[in-house]
Amino acid sequence: MKDYDAVPLVKLFEHFERLPGIGRKTAQRLAYSILEMDEKVVKDFAECMINVKKSIHYCKLCCNFTDRDICPICSDPERDTSKICIVEDPKDVKAFERAKEYNALYHVIHGVISPLNGIGPDQLHLKELVDRLSSGKIKEVILATNPTVEGEATSLYISKLLKPMGVKVSRIAYGIPLGAVLEYTDGETLRRAINDRIEM
Amino acid sequence: MKDYDAVPLVKLFEHFERLPGIGRKTAQRLAYSILEMDEKVVKDFAECMINVKKSIHYCKLCCNFTDRDICPICSDPERDTSKICIVEDPKDVKAFERAKEYNALYHVIHGVISPLNGIGPDQLHLKELVDRLSSGKIKEVILATNPTVEGEATSLYISKLLKPMGVKVSRIAYGIPLGAVLEYTDGETLRRAINDRIEM
Numbered sequence: 001m002k003d004y005d006a007v008p009l010v011k012l013f014e015h016f017e018r019l020p021g022i023g024r025k026t027a028q029r030l031a032y033s034i035l036e037m038d039e040k041v042v043k044d045f046a047e048c049m050i051n052v053k054k055s056i057h058y059c060k061l062c063c064n065f066t067d068r069d070i071c072p073i074c075s076d077p078e079r080d081t082s083k084i085c086i087v088e089d090p091k092d093v094k095a096f097e098r099a100k101e102y103n104a105l106y107h108v109i110h111g112v113i114s115p116l117n118g119i120g121p122d123q124l125h126l127k128e129l130v131d132r133l134s135s136g137k138i139k140e141v142i143l144a145t146n147p148t149v150e151g152e153a154t155s156l157y158i159s160k161l162l163k164p165m166g167v168k169v170s171r172i173a174y175g176i177p178l179g180a181v182l183e184y185t186d187g188e189t190l191r192r193a194i195n196d197r198i199e200m
Numbered sequence: 201m202k203d204y205d206a207v208p209l210v211k212l213f214e215h216f217e218r219l220p221g222i223g224r225k226t227a228q229r230l231a232y233s234i235l236e237m238d239e240k241v242v243k244d245f246a247e248c249m250i251n252v253k254k255s256i257h258y259c260k261l262c263c264n265f266t267d268r269d270i271c272p273i274c275s276d277p278e279r280d281t282s283k284i285c286i287v288e289d290p291k292d293v294k295a296f297e298r299a300k301e302y303n304a305l306y307h308v309i310h311g312v313i314s315p316l317n318g319i320g321p322d323q324l325h326l327k328e329l330v331d332r333l334s335s336g337k338i339k340e341v342i343l344a345t346n347p348t349v350e351g352e353a354t355s356l357y358i359s360k361l362l363k364p365m366g367v368k369v370s371r372i373a374y375g376i377p378l379g380a381v382l383e384y385t386d387g388e389t390l391r392r393a394i395n396d397r398i399e400m
Contacts, residue, residue: 002276004297006267008252015245020233026221032291033220034249035256035265042253045215046246049234052208053242056235065235067206076202091232097204 009035061132063108063125065090073106080104082139084132086158088112088146096144107132112150113157121157129158133165143171147192209235261332263308263325265290273306280304282339284332286358288312288346296344307332312350313357321357329358333365343371347392 003010009031016027034042058064059071062084066072073079073093083104087093093106109124132138141162145151159169175193176185185193203210209231216227234242258264259271262284266272273279273293283304287293293306309324332338341362345351359369375393376385385393 002272004272004276006256006265008248008255008267009265011248012252015241015248018237018241019230021226021229028294029221029291030219031252032265032289034252037218037253039253041215041218042249046249048208048211048215049242049246049249052212052231052234053237053239055208056206065206065209065232067208072202072204076204089232091229094228 058108058125061128062106063110063128064093064106078103081137083142084129084138084140085142085144086129086155087144088151088154092144109154109158112145112148112154114150121161124154126158126161130161130165133162133167138167140168140170143169147174258308258325261328262306263310263328264293264306278303281337283342284329284338284340285342285344286329286355287344288351288354292344305338309354309358312345312348312354314350321361324354326358326361330361330365333362333367338367340368340370343369347374 005013012031012034013024013027016022016030017024019027022030034045037045055067056065057067059066059074060069061074062071064071064073068075080103084107085096085102085104086107086109087096088109088111090108093108096102096106107125107129109126109129111119111124113119113121113124129141133141141158143155143158145155155171159171162169173196174189175196176182176189182190205213212231212234213224213227216222216230217224219227222230234245237245255267256265257267259266259274260269261274262271264271264273268275280303284307285296285302285304286307286309287296288309288311290308293308296302296306307325307329309326309329311319311324313319313321313324329341333341341358343355343358345355355371359371362369373396374389375396376382376389382390
């Protein structure tokens with residue numbers, strides 16, 4: 001098959017294809033949709049991309065993405081400042097915020113310990129976490145890494161790191177998700193659910 | 201839920217969400233992935249978007265997207281110039297080219313007749329098609345619109361428009377797709393398949 005596509009269009013296909021979860025056909029569909037957009041909108045989209053990259057950085061306290069020094073969550077006077085919830089990724093903060101239950105602070109470590117990928121504890125944002133705890137205001141750290149091998153190993157590491165500092169360390173509950181059917185729940189989840197049972 | 205997101209990031213969420221097939225959560229995931237990219241790559245991506253919009257336009261003959269006056273398919277001396285395949289969309293040209301069977305010309309009409317959406321024949325690129333036929337070199341026009349109500353109505357319209365010009369008008373075959381199971385094929389497709397049967 002000869003390649004009849006114009007070079008700028010092929011370059012745009014490739015850029016879209018590099019985004020997570022976007023395959024070749026979707027990338028082409030997205031690139032074509034750019035061609036059908038208003039020129040002003042495309043310009044604004046492109047500038048927005050560059051602008052985000054320039055203006056967004058890590059919050060000095062929690063390492064979540066923000067365009068200020070201290071992010072709006074860390075500087076919100078209405079939030080409980082005695083607890084920190086540790087998450088792997090800024091998207092996890094959004095997930096908790098959507099759930100509207102937790103009203104204290106977060107700390108984003110940006111990844112998990114993964115020796116196979118060459119990621120050790122030093123590459124995670126743990127130093128910033130230890131600094132936050134040294135003030136003594138934090139009473140509890142809640143570990144909310146993903147229930148994967150790496151996520152759990154990371155939680156274990158953080159737990160061992162923080163316990164000597166005299167702070168309460170907990171982790172979110174693993175178990176049967178709401179709306180699930182026991183019959184179709186995987187064995188590992190059932191094992192967790194039965195072992196982590198709670199007295200009623 | 202308070203909105204804690206930085207304004208530039210929210211704007212980028214919205215831009216991604218405007219793309220076809222991208223919902224809110226995917227848009228956020230894509231925007232976050234931009235944040236994690238190298239600044240140079242993001243700049244190139246953004247410039248590429250603007251550049252595509254500036255340099256890509258319709259081919260003067262077939263109305264497919266190209267960065268030249270006449271697109272590479274129309275100007276390829278190795279292609280059969282006696283046939284034109286009519287498609288709704290540039291993505292359909294790509295689909296036929298992937299199939300590696302058709303080696304003649306295309307004409308992209310950019311849409312279908314759809315009175316409900318206010319799209320009549322005048323909004324489609326049919327004038328350019330009639331101009332191409334007036335040279336007398338084209339012997340056959342193959343209609344390849346989608347098998348939808350609008351697609352078929354559009355094909356019927358084009359067929360009636362072109363027949364007086366003395367050109368052979370055909371349409372691609374509708375029927376059971378290869379690999380499908382008859383038992384699960386919808387009634388409309390089965391009706392088509394039985395009516396359009398071919399003598400062996």
